Amino acid sequence: MIPDCVAAMGATQAVAMDYAATGVVASVSLTPETILDAVAVLDKEGYHLEDVAASDLKEGFEITYHFSLFAGKNRLVLRLIVPHNMPRVPTISGIYPGADWHERECFDFFGIDFTGHPNLHHLLLSEDFEGHPLVKAENTRKGLVDVMPQSWLVAVGMAEPEAPRAEKPEKQAAVPGAKE
């Protein structure tokens, strides 16, 4: 179930997720331009920040922000994709100061540039560490169609709705879009 406040977030896509299967109730896709407004909406609603994580995909670095309310099952995931050659997204540490370290961690592991961050340098890795350890090699990267749940793909129109019979997971990994 998608909370009402999502409507005000300027999302490109908002998909309700099955909490029992994924642990989140809704996935909200955004762009670097809309993330600040969206986070401000959540702040007003009283959400707390759980984490900021990144993941290296074919389409670029996917940055996910997880938010929850203090009570109940209502985890929201905001996701946006930034290109590999210019991984840049505005920092949300102005609204949620707790994001400061999470963003520094993403900078450490992926080299994502959080513009406007007050203190963007190594947090967990040593100062003289070269490179970003979680960036994958070109040939091992997977696309969104390979790593997202089928229901999400269907909802955003990246896959055709399947026939109701359950498919074997091994076969699911080889859906056609993987070649894109």
Added chain:
Amino acid sequence: MTFSKIKDALTGLKSLAIGLGVTGQAFCAKNVTVIYPQEELGNLSTYRGPVELVGKEDAPDVPKCVACGVCGKACPSNCLTILSLIPAKEGEINSGPTEMGPAPQKGAKTPGQFILDFSLCSLCGQCVKACAHNALRYSNNPYMVSVNRGDFRLDLLARLRRRARD
């Protein structure tokens, strides 16, 4: 104002006296320390130490292991090395030094060598769970002391034979 402060100070002093009472009681109570070399803890039997091979019921010095190599693959830290004899090819006469290759080897049903590098092992038990033949189990030996790193490369076959002998 002043009186409440004095009252606070007095309750504070009382709390300190109570604290002294607690430690005073402990001073008179019995020690709980187990003084190690003279006495030992009674919980060693539940300790899960480095894995060991299980011998066959009828022949305790022969391992149940069939050298399939599953345990070595399951291990997160690659600390198991299982070698088995490379069987002689048809027509060849198997003489001279026998060669060993990493398990599984086709046709080889016993391990030729079973090495556990205990310095890498994290005692997670993945190998024990992975084994379909119940040929591995935890030992409960907590004493594993050496100044030599090489001593932690445990030859499990030799240890099995030693156990069977004793």
Added chain:
Amino acid sequence: MNAFHLLLAHPAVRLVLWLVLMFAFIGLNVLVLVWVERKVAGYVQMRPGPLHVGPQGLLQPVADAIKLMGKQLVTPAAGDKVLFWAAPLLAFAPVTVCFLPMPFDPRFNPLPMNLGLVLILAFSGLGVVSLCLAGWGSNSKWGLLGAARAVAQSVAYEVPLLLSVMAVAICAGSLDLYAIAGHQGTWPWQWYGMRNPLAFFIFLVCAVAETNRAPFDLPEAESELTAGFHTEYSGMGFGIFFMAEYANMVIVSGVAAVLFLGGFQGPFLQGVWWFILKIYCILFFIIWLRWTFPRVRFDQLLNISWKWLTPLALLDLALAVVVAGLRA
């Protein structure tokens, strides 16, 4: 024989002999006290304490001392070498002097001194100078913080300490420790500790603070300042500070035993054993405190002194003056 007696009669000779004797006495007591501390700490924490070196671990302090002597002495490169090494010496030197006027036994007074109490107070005040020098000379920020704390703490607690001692001195009408001890009766209720419990309490608290013992061990608060003023000391440099701390404990316990517990007085068999027994009772109490309480914060420490102990000690002194005046 005659010449020997003559020689002994000379005060300078007796002073030197007595100093040497006291030095040995202190050294022995420090060793015993280290063992007692560790044993008490052990039993309080439900463990046996040192056990393996000697019977019941009695030789453990000796082993510790040997280990400390074997360690390398490191001087901080940027530190002031003279001050740095002067500090531990200065910490230990006054301790011996402080023991000269102690009344061990009523029948034996090698160096009669009518201002013995003043001597002890004066020389024990020197200790803080050594802490200050140690902190400053090591050119370490932790050391500096420790030294600053030590000075402020010492100044704060010297005042109520002196006032509480004064109250007793006025009651006894003397500053000679033999006279003060002799002035008290043989039974516990005749001791000043029972007659003037407030002064005794104030003295004990101040004594713990002056010797930098927990819960007032702020100059060396290990979880805050790593080791405070002696952060940079290694080997025997640290060892001497360590010994000085224990020697200071023996002194304040000795003074407390004389002033408040009647010194060598006892219901039967009067003599030096009563004095030693009382010293060790007070030492046990101080050790017990250490292994029970958390450490106070620095501003709270100063508040306790200036807002509670000093006014109380003044009040107590005034009462003592009135009582003494009425008696006279």
Added chain:
Amino acid sequence: MQAFDSTTRRGDLSSARFEPGSTEDKMILSMGPQHPSTHGVLRIMLELDGEYIVRAEPILGYVHRMHEWMSEQSTYMQFIPNMGRVDYLHAMAWNWAYAGALERLAGIEVPERAEYIRVAVTELNRISSHLVWWGAYLLDLGAFTPIMYSFDDREQILDILQAVTGSRLTYSYFTIGGVYDDVPADFCKRSIAFVNRLRSRLSMYRDLVTGNAILRGRCEGIGGLSVDVARRYGATGPVLRASGVASDARKSESYGVYDRFEFRIPTYTEGDAMARYRVRLDELETSCDIIEQAVSNLPEGPVVAKVSRNFKPPKGEACLAVEGARGKIIVHVRSDGGLKPYRVKLRAPGFSNMSLFCELARGTMLSDAVSILGSLDLVIPEIDR
């Protein structure tokens, strides 16, 4: 990145970055990593005005092990032992978060008995974690003895858990679809005996410490945290509950079978170090209640669901939030349908709680900083991962 010239400056890059423009009357102090109250793995740069802290910045990474990278190199099963080593004090909760996230992803039903065993061992582990915290916190405040008493109690738990898991600290007991092995026959009896013992000891804990005037002076009114600041920093667990929010993943997200248990979430409204202290002590009792219910209702049956050794979850992503001893633990797993995870993200509660420190320490004294640091209950390996 700032250039660093070791010939002209002393210190290192971290301290060089911290150096302010003007140090008039101020002192820059590097607290740690070899400092007794940062336990050798944390370093905090402090700007001091006398004993007052003007600015504080923690420097992390001293025990960074890159668990997230390791996850991508190993199969799902092989990564389980790592979970015991993220937070060594509450390893069971991390075990659960990882196993649970995968069960969610693959839709695996965990047998009843395994669920109850999970609850019991996790709560036992929570008690042992709180006991270590209690001792270590008081050690930081200068009291040496409490840690010995709490370790005496903790030994009992470790003995029970050793009989269950075979190890004493870094458990890898959970497996996908259940638990590694069944509990020994006397587990219930021993757990109940321990719960009774702990209950009788708690009054001693209170007498010795909680009521102590010196401790109250060191904790009350120190490091006050308002709900709003806690929310923006993402503080969870006892730190959040001490600010008056009854938020607990065991209740709010009721993973496993926690919805079948009756327990109270202790909260205090002061938000200071003392409130955090009280919350944790109360949680000891809460955990005792849960353990009692878990072992008395322990059903018979299998302890692990049928899961292939070559476990391959379907593609997709899932996360599970678990209430650890320090707060909300979340493990996000992303699968591409292969043998190895595509990405595992570990959300450590201590990470968010630690970032509060700069905020809380500002304007307090050096001794208070130690008290605040202790009251946040930080396990640095969990923060550094």
